[in-house]
Amino acid sequence: MRIVLMGPPGAGKGTQAALLENKYNLIHLSTGEILRKEIKEDSSLGHQAKTFMDKGQLVPDTLLLEMMERRLKNPDCDGGYLLDGFPRTIPQAEGLAVSLDKLDLSLDYAISLFADELELVYRLVLRGKNSGRSDDTPDVIRDRQHIYWEHTAPVLDFYRSKGLLKEIDGIGSIDEVFTRIVDVVEK
Numbered sequence: 001m002r003i004v005l006m007g008p009p010g011a012g013k014g015t016q017a018a019l020l021e022n023k024y025n026l027i028h029l030s031t032g033e034i035l036r037k038e039i040k041e042d043s044s045l046g047h048q049a050k051t052f053m054d055k056g057q058l059v060p061d062t063l064l065l066e067m068m069e070r071r072l073k074n075p076d077c078d079g080g081y082l083l084d085g086f087p088r089t090i091p092q093a094e095g096l097a098v099s100l101d102k103l104d105l106s107l108d109y110a111i112s113l114f115a116d117e118l119e120l121v122y123r124l125v126l127r128g129k130n131s132g133r134s135d136d137t138p139d140v141i142r143d144r145q146h147i148y149w150e151h152t153a154p155v156l157d158f159y160r161s162k163g164l165l166k167e168i169d170g171i172g173s174i175d176e177v178f179t180r181i182v183d184v185v186e187k
Contacts, residue, residue: 001026001080001185002105004087004164006155007113008148009141010120010127011170012177016113017084019178024185027081034067035059045070061091069099089151093158109185110159113170113177117145 001024007013021028035053038046045067049059068086071077087093100106115123121141128136135144159165166184170177 001109002083002107003081003185004083004107004110004159005113006110006152007170008115008117008120009144010124011113011115012123012174013084013113015174016178016181017082019174020082020181023182025079027077027079028084029068029071029077029081029086030084031064031068031086034071035064038067061089061095064092065095065099068096069103072099072103072105087155090154090158093155107159107164109166110156110162110164111181111184112156112159112165112167114167115170119171120145 003020003026005013005017005020017028020026035046035049039050039053040046045063049063049067052059052063064086068083072081083096087096121138124136124141125138127133156165156167168177168180168184172180
């Protein structure tokens with residue numbers, strides 16, 4: 001099973017990703033982890049990415065896509081994987097589609113968790129209080145939400161047009177949301 005998991009900050013992606021990973025024995029892939037690994041290994045791609053990161057710039061899509069394609073070629077991905085936090089933009093989604101075609105693979109689902117904005121702000125403020133995260137303040141959260149809806153939400157339409165998008169209500173207990181996801185992927 002090959003899944004892209006999306007949703008605004010606070011929708012529960014990380015929590016649900018861990019549950020999906022365990023239930024379906026999937027490899028959980030995030031661009032952040034892949035970038036850190038490439039940099040730690042001092043690979044050519046990691047070195048290139050680090051030059052952008054050291055300047056406070058975003059790593060170009062071409063590098064991210066090359067890293068992702070390389071990672072998806074690893075044998076541990078043969079049994080399925082979950083992409084978390086990628087793709088974030090239409091160019092990344094289009095590039096991922098090209099990479100998957102090259103590898104003779106395709107996605108099974110693009111799962112989008114959704115929830116009311118006020119609920120998401122509440123969840124993240126609570127998380128900030130419990131974890132001490134300084135970026136979980138109402139203003140910062142609203143900024144992150146705005147960035148998601150402006151830049152990442154168009155990816156929903158991309159996957160909707162391909163018949164891959166499954167929208168899941170992210171409100172409820174962790175188990176309730178997980179059951180909704182399982183119901184969709186096991187149909």
